[in-house]
Amino acid sequence: MNADPILERGRERRERIEVNTASSFAEAEAWDLDFWLARTPEERLEAYMALREDVAKVQAARASTESSS
Secondary structure, three states, X not given: OOOOHHXXXXXXXXXXXXXXXXXXXXXXXXXXXXXXXXXXXXXXXXXXXXXXXXXXXXXXXXXXXXXXX
């Protein structure tokens, strides 16, 4: 097992990633909607919480960088 939680999380994401090539924004939006509708409520909530955590980390890093300037 990898000791670095960020690297481990990245490895786990790469194992379950799904990709699509769209020919238009509308097609991409339709694929995205189908993707999320196919997820369980628990999976959607987990993705939302992971995104919130990532945003908080970016904001903290940005604030740290701005305060040290």
